[in-house]
Amino acid sequence: MPKVGIVIDKLFVDHDNGMGHPETSERILAIADMLRHTGMRDEVTILEPRDATKEEITLVHTPEYFDKIASTRGKPRVFLDADTTTSPASYDAAVRAAGGMLSSIDAILEGRLDRAFPFVRPPGHHAEADRAMGFCLFNNVAVGAAYLTRMKGVDRVLIVDWDVHHGNGTQHMFYGRSDVLYFSTHQFPFYPGTGALGETGAGEGEGYTVNVPLKEGMGDAEYLKIFSEILGPVIEQYRPGFILVSAGFDTFFEDPLGGMRVTPEGFARQARFMLDAADKHSGGNIAFILEGGYNLDGLWISTKEVLEELLDKKRSEYDTVGGATAADDVIEQVKKEHSRYREF
Numbered sequence: 295m296p297k298v299g300i301v302i303d304k305l306f307v308d309h310d311n312g313m314g315h316p317e318t319s320e321r322i323l324a325i326a327d328m329l330r331h332t333g334m335r336d337e338v339t340i341l342e343p344r345d346a347t348k349e350e351i352t353l354v355h356t357p358e359y360f361d362k363i364a365s366t367r368g369k370p371r372v373f374l375d376a377d378t379t380t381s382p383a384s385y386d387a388a389v390r391a392a393g394g395m396l397s398s399i400d401a402i403l404e405g406r407l408d409r410a411f412p413f414v415r416p417p418g419h420h421a422e423a424d425r426a427m428g429f430c431l432f433n434n435v436a437v438g439a440a441y442l443t444r445m446k447g448v449d450r451v452l453i454v455d456w457d458v459h460h461g462n463g464t465q466h467m468f469y470g471r472s473d474v475l476y477f478s479t480h481q482f483p484f485y486p487g488t489g490a491l492g493e494t495g496a497g498e499g500e501g502y503t504v505n506v507p508l509k510e511g512m513g514d515a516e517y518l519k520i521f522s523e524i525l526g527p528v529i530e531q532y533r534p535g536f537i538l539v540s541a542g543f544d545t546f547f548e549d550p551l552g553g554m555r556v557t558p559e560g561f562a563r564q565a566r567f568m569l570d571a572a573d574k575h576s577g578g579n580i581a582f583i584l585e586g587g588y589n590l591d592g593l594w595i596s597t598k599e600v601l602e603e604l605l606d607k608k609r610s611e612y613d614t615v616g617g618a619t620a621a622d623d624v625i626e627q628v629k630k631e632h633s634r635y636r637e638f
Contacts, residue, residue: 295337295605295606295607296408296409296604296605296606297339297406297407297408297409298337298338298339298407298408298409298410298411298601298604298605299338299339299340299341299398299401299402299406299407299409299410299411300329300338300339300340300341300410300411300412300413300601301340301341301343301394301397301398301410301412301413301414302322302325302326302329302340302412302413303343303387303390303394303414305383305386305387305390306319306322306387306390306391306413306414306415307319307322307323308381308383308386308387309381309383309384309387309388309415309416310381310383310384311379311381311429312371312379312381315377315379315429316550316551316588317415317416317417317429317586317588319415320590321415321584321587321588321590321593322413322415324590324591324593324594325413325584325593325594325597327594328594328595328597328598332598334598334601334602334605337605338601338605339401339406339407341394341397341398341401341407341410341412342397343390343393343394343397343412344393344396344397345386345389345390345392345393346389346390346392346393346395346396346432346437348360350392350396350437350441350445351389351392351432351437353437353440353441353444353445354423354433354436354437354440354467355421355423355424355432355433355437356423356424358424359423359424359425363380363384363385363388363426363431363432364385366380366384366385367382367384367385367386368382369382370382374425374426374431375425375426375427377428377429378426378427378428378429378430378431380431384416384431385431387415387416388416388431388432389432390414391412391414391415391416391418391432391434392418392432392434392437392438394412394414394434394583395412395414395434395435395437395438395441395538395581395583396437396438396441397412398410398411398412398438398581398583399438399441399442399446399536399581402536402579402580402581403446403579408578409569409572409578409580409581409582409604410581410582411541411581411582411583411584411597411600411601411604412434412581412582412583412584413584413597414434414583414584415584416429416430416431416432417429417430417434417542417584417585417586418430418431418432418433418434418435418436418437418463418464418540418583418585419433419434419435419436419455419457419459419461419462419463419464419540419542419585420433420459420461420462420463420486421433421436421463422462422463422466422467423463423466423467427462427463427486428459428462428485428486429586430463433463433464433467434583435453435455435461435464435538435540435583435585436453436463436464436467436468438538438581438583439451439453439468439474439538440467440474442535442536443473443474448535448536449473449535450473450474450475450532450533450534450535451473451474451475451534451535451536451537451538452474452475452477452528452529452532452534452536452537452538452576453468453474453475453476453477453537453538453539453540454477454478454525454537454538454539454540454568455476455477455478455479455480455539455540455542455585456478456479456517456539456540456541456542456545456564457478457480457540457541457542457544457545457585457586458480458481458484458542458544458545458549458551458552458553458554458586459480459481459484459485459486459542459544459551459552459586460478460480460482460484460486460488460489460505460507461476461478461480461489461540461585462486462487462488462489464476464540465478465488465489465493465503465505468499468502468503469495469496469499469503470495470496470497470498470499471498471499471502472498472499472502474502475502475503475504475528475532475534476502476503476504477504477506477525477528478504478505478506479506479508479517479520480505480506480507480508481507481508481509481510481545481552481553481554482507482508482509483507484510484553489505489507490505490507491505491506491507491624491627491628491631492631493505494631494632494635500635501632501634501635501636504524504525504528504628504632505628506520506524506624506625506628507624508554508621508624509620509624510552510553510554511553511554511555511620512545512554512555512556512620512621513547513554513555513556513557513560514555514556514557514559514560514563515619516619516620516621517545517556517560517564517621518560518563518564518567518612519619519621519622519625520621520624520625521564521567521612522567522612522613523625523629523638524625524628524629524638525567525571526567526571527636527637527638528636529571529575530575531636531637533575533576534575534576535576535577535579536576536579536580536581537568537571537572537576537579537580537581538580538581538582538583539565539568539580539581539582539583540583540585541565541582541583541584541585541600542584542585542586542587543561543584543586543587543589543592543593543596543597544585544586544587544588546558546561546587546589546592546593546596547592548589548591548592549586549587549588549589549592550588550589551586551588552586558592558595558596558598558599559599559610561596561599561600562599562600562602562603562608562610563610563611563612564612565582565599565600565603565604565610566603566608566609566610566611566612567612568580568582569603569604582600582604584597
């Protein structure tokens with residue numbers, strides 16, 4: 295059985311967005327309950343996460359923005375935008391969440407783990423270099439990618455973002471770079487409004503942003519066909535040294551904030567696709583990190599399915615997708631848009 299690490303911490307429960315907010319501490323409590331109920335808590339390595347430093351976080355965020363978030367520490371409630379707030383523990387949770395990403399990366403690179411999934415909050419992929427957005431304070435996955443390329447000597451990092459919302463912050467942080475390739479499947483048009491097909495990168499980064507904008511209602515067959523026909527060739531030709539997955543579970547078919555129809559088994563197949571790709575092209579170097587997912591029952595069962603794949607308790611099939619799907623048109627559009635950068 296592979297050595298799989300997780301990060302889960304009381305600080306992620308202490309971060310409080312206020313009554314009625316969908317991004318709630320109950321999300322972490324649901325995952326903790328899943329770990330206990332299934333017995334998988336005893337099958338994984340629970341990492342002791344460190345706090346990310348200012349130097350590490352400002353690889354992608356401005357120093358002024360870091361100081362702004364730090365200044366909220368201990369304050370009862372600070373509104374950063376219409377739906378993003380802080381509580382007294384939010385700064386501590388945010389540096390611990392980014393540190394959970396970095397602790398996972400270190401453990402994999404040092405051979406102490408094979409794979410990891412830090413279950414953190416606040417989530418990160420909407421956070422821009424200089425502002426909070428969409429429930430996100432620091433961009434955890436972007437901090438991880440920059441840490442790998444700038445501090446750990448990894449030449450190429452792939453970020454795969456399967457959250458229902460486009461990761462605007464992650465895209466913008468690497469839009470002009472070729473050492474990080476950003477791939478996103480997301481509902482479109484939808485919050486935050488970015489992620490159009492023609493957003494492919496700029497300058498040195500042209501062709502290293504791959505957006506697959508999807509109409510609502512897409513399910514397992516559509517996502518797996520996209521992974522097979524678009525993401526597979528991207529990975530094979532990019533050959534990343536490390537893969538990071540922004541794992542949002544708000545494409546779940548009953549999620550209150552999304553409009554997709556992915557099942558728990560669909561998440562398992564997506565995870566298996568990523569694990570096999572990492573084994574084939576990245577020396578097995580892969581870490582998932584929690585983004586969205588607001589149906590608590592869906593989050594419980596879907597993270598269970600994904601963690602069973604990481605532990606090799608299951609090995610789901612994903613290469614049997616055939617026939618027409620509702621994503622066929624966008625698949626052809628993405629191939630046409632990116633044919634100047636790679637072969638499909």
